[in-house]
Amino acid sequence: MTYRFLEHTADALVECEAGAYPGILKAAADALYAVALAEHGVGVEVERRVEVTGESREDLLVRWLQELLFLLETDHFVASEFAFDDAGDGAVSARLQGYTCPPEARAAEVKSATYHELSVRETADGFVARFILDV
Amino acid sequence: MAELRQIDETTWEIPRTGAMRVSGRIIANEKLLEPIRRDKAADQVSNVACLPGIVGHAWAMPDAHWGYGFPIGGVAATDPADGGVVSPGGVGYDINCGCRLMATRLRFDDIRPRVRDAIVGLYRDIPCGVGSEGAIPRLNEKNINAVLSKGAPWAVSDGYGTRADLDAIEDGGCIPGGDPDAVSNRAKERGRNQLGTLGSGNHFVELGVVEHIADDSLAKIFGLAQGFVTLMVHSGSRGLGYQVCDDSLQTMLRAVQHYGIQLPDRQLCCAPVDSPEGGHYLAAMAAAANYAFANRQIIIELARRSLEHTLRLSPRDLGAYLVYDVCHNIAKLEEHDVDGVRKRLCVHRKGATRAFPGSRAEVPRQYRASGQPVLVPGDMGTGSYVFAGTDEAMAKTFGSCCHGAGRVMSRTAARKARQGGDLARELAERGIVVMARSKKTLAEEAPAAYKDIDAVADVVTRAGIGRPVARIRPIGVIKG
Numbered sequence: 001m002t003y004r005f006l007e008h009t010a011d012a013l014v015e016c017e018a019g020a021y022p023g024i025l026k027a028a029a030d031a032l033y034a035v036a037l038a039e040h041g042v043g044v045e046v047e048r049r050v051e052v053t054g055e056s057r058e059d060l061l062v063r064w065l066q067e068l069l070f071l072l073e074t075d076h077f078v079a080s081e082f083a084f085d086d087a088g089d090g091a092v093s094a095r096l097q098g099y100t101c102p103p104e105a106r107a108a109e110v111k112s113a114t115y116h117e118l119s120v121r122e123t124a125d126g127f128v129a130r131f132i133l134d135v
Numbered sequence: 136m137a138e139l140r141q142i143d144e145t146t147w148e149i150p151r152t153g154a155m156r157v158s159g160r161i162i163a164n165e166k167l168l169e170p171i172r173r174d175k176a177a178d179q180v181s182n183v184a185c186l187p188g189i190v191g192h193a194w195a196m197p198d199a200h201w202g203y204g205f206p207i208g209g210v211a212a213t214d215p216a217d218g219g220v221v222s223p224g225g226v227g228y229d230i231n232c233g234c235r236l237m238a239t240r241l242r243f244d245d246i247r248p249r250v251r252d253a254i255v256g257l258y259r260d261i262p263c264g265v266g267s268e269g270a271i272p273r274l275n276e277k278n279i280n281a282v283l284s285k286g287a288p289w290a291v292s293d294g295y296g297t298r299a300d301l302d303a304i305e306d307g308g309c310i311p312g313g314d315p316d317a318v319s320n321r322a323k324e325r326g327r328n329q330l331g332t333l334g335s336g337n338h339f340v341e342l343g344v345v346e347h348i349a350d351d352s353l354a355k356i357f358g359l360a361q362g363f364v365t366l367m368v369h370s371g372s373r374g375l376g377y378q379v380c381d382d383s384l385q386t387m388l389r390a391v392q393h394y395g396i397q398l399p400d401r402q403l404c405c406a407p408v409d410s411p412e413g414g415h416y417l418a419a420m421a422a423a424a425n426y427a428f429a430n431r432q433i434i435i436e437l438a439r440r441s442l443e444h445t446l447r448l449s450p451r452d453l454g455a456y457l458v459y460d461v462c463h464n465i466a467k468l469e470e471h472d473v474d475g476v477r478k479r480l481c482v483h484r485k486g487a488t489r490a491f492p493g494s495r496a497e498v499p500r501q502y503r504a505s506g507q508p509v510l511v512p513g514d515m516g517t518g519s520y521v522f523a524g525t526d527e528a529m530a531k532t533f534g535s536c537c538h539g540a541g542r543v544m545s546r547t548a549a550r551k552a553r554q555g556g557d558l559a560r561e562l563a564e565r566g567i568v569v570m571a572r573s574k575k576t577l578a579e580e581a582p583a584a585y586k587d588i589d590a591v592a593d594v595v596t597r598a599g600i601g602r603p604v605a606r607i608r609p610i611g612v613i614k615g
Contacts, residue, residue: 005547007545007547007548008174008201008545009170009174009176009200009201009202009542009543009544009545010200010201010202010207010542010545010546011202011203011546012546036265038573038575059388066381070321070325070378073325073374074324074325076266101266103264103265103266103267106264106265106266106573107265107573107575107576108265108335108336108573108575108576108579109265109334109335109336109615111228111229111377111380112228112377112380112381114203114204114402115203115204115384115388115400115401115402115404116202116203116204116224116400116401116402117203117400118401132203134203134227134228134377135336135546
């Protein structure tokens with residue numbers, strides 16, 4: 001399960017690889033936090049639940065990231081541990097453990113995850129996803 | 136990549152092919168066109184040309200670069216009477232991101248030794264950076280609804296600035312039809328603590344000095360004089376606007392299925408302007424735009440107070456007055472001539488500034504003889520331009536001009552090329568005091584990450600979409 005940043009003139013173009021779809025969601029979350037935070041901590045003292053629905057794996061990926069971003073912006077919540085009860089077939093349901101992030105630990109403002117050049121592909125080794133974060 | 140064909144000194148055409156309903160046009164010169172050829176901005180112009188009801192051409196300004204949905208620097212107008220659509224991707228997440236310029240009676244030579252003090256004061260007094268909270272208390276439901284429906288006039292009624300400021304803001308600082316009920320609770324939640332905050336990324340407050348006047352008579356009308364200090368603010372609708380865009384995209388993704396609209400990019404999802412979905416988006420967008428107007432109104436007043444306090448000046452001595460405030464991420468219903476026929480169009484400006492001549496009723500009375508001020512900030516180490524709107528912009532680009540220099544280097548590449556601390560030192564050696572919350576952001580915003588603003592300004596002038604008025608050199612910058 002990995003992510004890497006590809007060249008984009010203004011924003012953050014991310015490519016994730018994982019053996020299974022939940023791994024893509026976890027890698028995408030890590031990439032989001034890599035952009036948004038100066039340093040990703042390891043605290044697990046706060047718990048949140050995320051549930052999103054969507055018509056496709058691509059939809060679910062964007063809505064998952066938007067939900068994590070909403071929690072970061074309004075609750076200052078950063079997830080460290082992810083337990084997926086459901087991931088795919090039109091819904092993602094996950095229990096997140098994490099911590100409250102102080103303002104000084106933030107590095108950049110991510111406005112949203114976008115639909116431009118969004119893709120989730122099945123490969124021989126699992127899944128590859130691409131998405132753009134507007135920063 | 137889309138085929139490009141030069142049709143005059145500053146215009147390249149993307150011929151209509153495939154699903155394109157009109158041709159695309161890019162205003163540039165050979166050098167500015169290079170990065171547009173390298174990234175996907177030209178392809179995005181072709182995609183925009185596929186929008187239902189688009190008229191004229193899909194345009195890219197000289198600062199254009201790859202964005203999402205529309206290119207940054209993109210302009211497109213649709214005709215509601217012909218099924219024309221409104222697309223949140225043609226406005227962007229930071230609804231009514233924009234610039235405002237304040238002039239002062241301060242001569243740079245008189246405050247030169249105190250510029251650092253002034254920047255330290257601005258950095259202290261204007262909330263900036265990611266996660267920063269506003270200078271005013273958390274907004275309750277009544278107040279946030281008032282901000283969304285009233286915009287900058289709400290901020291003035293709350294003690295931030297004067298009524299005279301409102302005469303120098305696009306739409307008087309309030310887009311009619313802003314409906315708080317069209318804005319979700321999630322969006323309001325993201326906006327409650329952020330009114331009066333600058334944000335991060337490319338947002339800034341910049342002290343500058345007018346170093347060159349290109350047109351004496353226009354500069355006099357704008358109140359700009361060589362050697363005098365200015366202050367520019369670049370900010371938008373913060374998290375509230377981002378959430379309004381998120382929410383509207385979900386609606387529009389359903390709308391394209393409902394209306395059978397075929398698009399090459401899902402980020403361009405849209406609905407007919409005169410449909411319930413289109414009307415709902417325009418009401419929510421106007422509300423978010425009003426939040427942005429109020430935000431910039433509060434920031435400029437905080438800046439005024441900060442300069443008076445730090446430099447120990449009376450309001451009269453500072454002599455601060457607003458030159459203008461422009462939106463550069465917005466969709467507006469405007470009347471334009473299309474093939475000799477007057478039409479009501481929905482004009483999307485995504486990273487583009489309105490550039491109306493003085494003949495337009497939308498232009499404030501004080502600028503009827505000159506055309507509206509067009510504010511074009513460059514990078515923090517080079518300079519910014521002030522133009523005046525023109526008849527030629529009306530004829531060519533639906534009264535639109537560029538919004539800045541435009542990025543040419545990715546954020547990753549800019550960070551690799553620079554370390555924030557080194558950059559601050561280098562700018563200080565050039566007489567520019569920079570304070571930033573994040574060294575990462577500072578490195579990403581390095582001057583080398585942007586196109587040459589002088590080249591962009593030259594193309595704007597040659598293309599006739601703006602008349603040059605003044606060039607402003609930065610002397611101090613605060614960034615998030």
